[in-house]
Amino acid sequence: MKKDFKKWTFFDIVLVLFMVFVLIITLYPFLNILAISLNNAVDTAKGGIHIWPREFTFANYKEIFGSNDRLLQAFFMSVLRTVVGTVTGVIASTMLAYTLSRRDFVFNKQVGFLLVITMFVSGGLIPEYMLIRHLGLINEFAVYILPMLISAFNVIIIRSFMDNIPPALEESAKIDGANDFTIFWRIIVPLCLPVIATIALFLAVGQWNSWFDTYLYARSNENLTTLQFELMKILDNANISGGDVTSQNAQVIADQTNPQSIKMAITIIATVPILLVYPFLQKYFVTGLTLGAVKS
Amino acid sequence: MGKSISEVSGQSNNPLFKNQVGMNKKPPINPKKKGFWKRASRQKALILMSFPFVIWLIVFKYIPIGGWLMAFQDYKPQFGMFDQEWVGLQHFKDLFQEPMFYQALENTLGMGILGLVFGTLSAITFALLLNEVRLITFKKLTQTISYLPHFVSWVIGANIVITMLAQEGVINNILVGLGLIDSPIGFMSNPDLFWGIVTVADVWKETGWNAIIYLAAMAGVDPQLYEAAKVDGASRLRQMWHITLPSIRPVIIVLLILSIGNLINIGFEKQMLLGNNVVADKALVIDLYALDYGIGMFRYSFGTAIGIFKSVISVILILICNQFAKKIGEGRVF
Known part of the structure; x- marks a missing residue:
């Protein structure tokens, strides 16, 4: 093998060049948008911004965090729903997974069956919308949390992790007189922290990225708007004109910003948290993926 | 008859029944069935x-x-x-008479098939080529960056695609710069290009992610096979074609079958976010149709019927694919 390594062929060079091309295609859009978000909006309209801003300014970010209350509100709402949604989701999935990992639990089979069916059948868009309406969750914060509290896939991943915990640990605790909840909280949860971290990351990314529930259930409540939804609205306005961005850039408002440049700044703000958790994400999610594959 | 007898005898074993009769009965033979209520009361926490x-x-x-x-x-x-x-079945009859419905079906299947073909091809090609890269650190770095777009939302993805394809966007700049076109193309306002744009956006966002499973399968290929091929004088390309690709064939087939079952469940996020009034006819997919009619026009029953139709097609596709898989399974040689 070592000898091979020194023999660089034409093929190897083409391969590396191709991969560099892939990297450029993947990263260029993000760098381009970062540059535009840091560039003067009037200047941007002239075109020609690539990965470096020409007339550097923080005006677009100031617009979000300073002068525009709604965008600031949207940022905090995104953070809030991510935190609350992740915490409640993790607690729910872990608890349910524990009862399913206990094969001696009297309702083990029944609860497991109820859960697994939901992976294959779903009511669909309209019945779910009607349910949310009847429950009075329209324009309520709970609509971000309750409907996606549990995903069968996550529960199964946690349960398969719990299955690998030696039963002797639980038994010794039981002999010491611990009840099931104490065993869960004191023994199972600390041992499951790696898989809990994985699921927490999945849930957090899902919450941070979601926009459709705001669109469908909470668009008439300004207090519940999120960053993704605000971004989607700007996108939608631009789309009405046939997606032609030039005409949008013409209507520059005060402070040297316009919706198009603010859009880029929101995109960056919405991407940064993903980048921050990315090292952890990519460390854990392959485990989750392979676990899921084994189970199914 | 036999069944009902065993059911009756089963009932005498039923702990619920037993508990009511009293404690004088002999304990049951099967310890697992013992004392349902006793166990349940001990498992209050659970x-x-x-x-x-x-x-x-x-x-x-x-x-x-x-x-x-x-x-x-x-x-x-x-x-x-x-x-x-x-x-x-009135709503279903109405549905099958709506021209819009066939339009939505065509768009869904069209974009579904394009996404399936190009999504699979791009993921396999990327995995095959990345697998051959010998600089281990560079290989890992490339893979790590390649699935970054998967984790950003489609709102961001759509914004990126629209920005890149804008009149003064980078794609038009390059095409004009190379002299391939005289004036910038209005990509987003051409209905004929919409399916293609959705497919390209999908490939950009998901190729790295989809390649993970193929790369994992390639990592499991026996190195001795390559050694043997090298001794026989096979080139790298021939090794990829005759060893790597056949080795991951089962994975490819399983994933293809799963995605054919989901052909109609392609979602609506891309179409909704990338679409606009000009290309609306090409962007209307079944979910958007259900959304527009079911919620937008308050025709809840009609929207539900569309959802049921989709589920039924999905089940049929999965059943067909399962049959197909069985046939292939029998005929699989290596």
């Missing part, structure tokens, strides 16, 4: 830990399935579920 989520499952997952009944009613929200007028 029951309390699962009970709220069972309620949740019933409310948020099973009641919407029960909501399918709406498709057979003329549903009006001001009345209760069972005080509605029943109309049988």
Whole structure:
């Protein structure tokens, strides 16, 4: 093998060049948008911004965090729903997974069956919308949390992790007189922290990225708007004109910003948290993926 | 008859029954069946830990399935579920007479098939080539960066695609710069390009992610096979074609079958976010159609019927694919 390594062929060079091309295609859009978000909006309209801003300014970010209350509100709402949604989701999935990992639990089979069916059948868009309406969750914060509290896939991943915990640990605790909840909280949860971290990351990314529930259930409540939804609205306005961005850039408002440049700044703000958790994400999610594959 | 007898005898073993009769009976032979109530009362904590989520499952997952009944009613929200007028299959008949529905079906299957073909091809090609890269650090770095777009939302993805394809965007700049076109193309306002743009966006966002499973399969290929091929004088390309690709064939087939089953479930996010008034005819997919009619126009029953139609097609596709898989399974040689 070592000898091979020194023999660089034409093929190897083409391969590396191709991969560099892939990297450029993947990263260029993000760098381009970062540059535009840091560039003067009037200047941007002239075109020609690539990965470096020409007339550097923080005006677009100031617009979000300073002068525009709604965008600031949207940022905090995104953070809030991510935190609350992740915490409640993790607690729910872990608890349910524990009862399913206990094969001696009297309702083990029944609860497991109820859960697994939901992976294959779903009511669909309209019945779910009607349910949310009847429950009075329209324009309520709970609509971000309750409907996606549990995903069968996550529960199964946690349960398969719990299955690998030696039963002797639980038994010794039981002999010491611990009840099931104490065993869960004191023994199972600390041992499951790696898989809990994985699921927490999945849930957090899902919450941070979601926009459709705001669109469908909470668009008439300004207090519940999120960053993704605000971004989607700007996108939608631009789309009405046939997606032609030039005409949008013409209507520059005060402070040297316009919706198009603010859009880029929101995109960056919405991407940064993903980048921050990315090292952890990519460390854990392959485990989750392979676990899921084994189970199914 | 035999079944009912065993059921009766089973009942005498039923701990519930036993408990009512009293404690004088002999203990049952099967220790697992012993003392249902006794076990249940000892597992109060477990029951309390699962009970709220069972309620949740019933409310948020099973009641919407029960909501399918709406498709057979003329549903009006001001009345209760069972005080509605029943109309049988009327909504389905209406659905099959709507030209818009066929348009939506065509768009869904069209973009579904394009996404399936190019999504699979790009993922396999990328995995095959990345697998051959010899600089281990560079290889890992490339793979790590390649699935970054998967984790950003489609709102961001759509924004990126629209920015890149804008009149003064980078793609038009390059094409004009190379002299391939005289004036910038209005990509987003050309209905004929919409399916292609959705497919390209999908490939950009998901190729790295989809390649993970192929790369994992390639890592499991026996190195001796390559050694043997090298001795026989096979070139790298021939090794890829004759060893790597056949080795991951089972994975490719399984994933293809799964995605054919999901051809109709392509979602609507891309189409909704990338679409606009000019290209609306090409962007309308079944989910958007259900959304527009079902919620936008308050035709809840009609929207539910569209959802049921989709589920039925999906089940049929999965069944066909399963049959197909069985056939291939028998004929698989290596």
